[in-house]
Amino acid sequence: MPTILIIDDDHATRAALEMLLKQKKFGVFLAPDGSTGIRLIGSVCFDAVVIDMFMPGMDGLATVRQLIKIDPTVPFIAISGYAFTDRRQGAPDFLGMAIKLGATAALQKPFDILDLLEAINRALEVRQRLLTEIKDRAGGLASVRKAS
Amino acid sequence: MNNILVVDDEVGICCVIQHLLARQGYVVTAMTDGRAALEAVARDEYAAALIDLNLAEIDGKQVIRAARAAWPNMPIVMMSGLVLESGCGAPDFPDMSARIPGLYGLAKPFKPTDLIQLVQDILSFPAGDALAWPAAPRLENPAAAPARR
Numbered sequence: 001m002p003t004i005l006i007i008d009d010d011h012a013t014r015a016a017l018e019m020l021l022k023q024k025k026f027g028v029f030l031a032p033d034g035s036t037g038i039r040l041i042g043s044v045c046f047d048a049v050v051i052d053m054f055m056p057g058m059d060g061l062a063t064v065r066q067l068i069k070i071d072p073t074v075p076f077i078a079i080s081g082y083a084f085t086d087r088r089q090g091a092p093d094f095l096g097m098a099i100k101l102g103a104t105a106a107l108q109k110p111f112d113i114l115d116l117l118e119a120i121n122r123a124l125e126v127r128q129r130l131l132t133e134i135k136d137r138a139g140g141l142a143s144v145r146k147a148s
Numbered sequence: 149m150n151n152i153l154v155v156d157d158e159v160g161i162c163c164v165i166q167h168l169l170a171r172q173g174y175v176v177t178a179m180t181d182g183r184a185a186l187e188a189v190a191r192d193e194y195a196a197a198l199i200d201l202n203l204a205e206i207d208g209k210q211v212i213r214a215a216r217a218a219w220p221n222m223p224i225v226m227m228s229g230l231v232l233e234s235g236c237g238a239p240d241f242p243d244m245s246a247r248i249p250g251l252y253g254l255a256k257p258f259k260p261t262d263l264i265q266l267v268q269d270i271l272s273f274p275a276g277d278a279l280a281w282p283a284a285p286r287l288e289n290p291a292a293a294p295a296r297r
Binding site (some may be wrong): 003027029031036039040041042043044045070071 | 161163229256257258260
């Protein structure tokens with residue numbers, strides 16, 4: 001059962017996503033803020049992380065940067081309830097920034113649960129591919145060492 | 149007996165471990181307070197204890213020593229993660245667990261399946277003579293490898 005961590009300061013979002021993802025047989029864990037999420041990521045290997053970009057304290061982008069430091073193979077999906085994509089107003093595009101940092105998907109709230117499920121499935125495929133690559137490279141290095 | 153003590157000063161981590169083990173049918177007592185854990189291990193017997201080495205107020209090793217003194221045959225899993233800010237690595241689990249029978253290491257971040265497997269493995273050993281227990285199983289965690297320093 002793949003385990004998903006949801007980091008979102010909004011209780012209603014956490015509860016809704018927990019219910020929906022548990023129905024789809026995912027193991028779901030919740031963090032109400034970025035620092036709690038990072039401490040959990042430092043202890044448990046999750047298969048994917050869903051991160052809200054706007055949170056008090058450690059915001060989504062700071063959380064993502066920490067996540068990448070701890071385990072760059074964990075795929076993450078950025079979600080946001082605010083649409084600051086109009087650059088003429090000088091507001092940054094946080095979801096776009098998350099994609100640049102490596103998010104496998106970025107979803108604007110309110111999003112369709114089917115879109116989230118698709119994003120999670122894609123993230124799990126990315127994770128699996130990365131782990132296989134790491135394993136293959138480790139195997140390759142071991143044979144090079146053995147040969148030398 | 150399938151009751152397991154979990155000691156970690158991080159509430160969220162206690163909850164995750166409790167949830168993962170409870171789903172497998174274990175009865176979990178989770179504690180975030182090292183001093184309360186010291187009292188608990190001296191008083192109550194558990195099938196196994198999972199104790200974080202880096203507790204907030206007291207050293208996790210103190211809890212491990214108290215647990216070992218009170219229940220010499222109870223398997224103990226010591227957990228530890230990397231402290232990102234200091235760059236300190238996890239302790240040498242294989243070395244410590246080789247020296248002390250019945251003591252196992254679980255490096256954070258761990259995969260939920262590894263945690264469950266480890267608990268199932270250590271609880272499948274016959275209770276009694278701790279010296280007869282096999283060596284700690286080695287856990288591979290390729291996902292965590294890039295974070296090792």
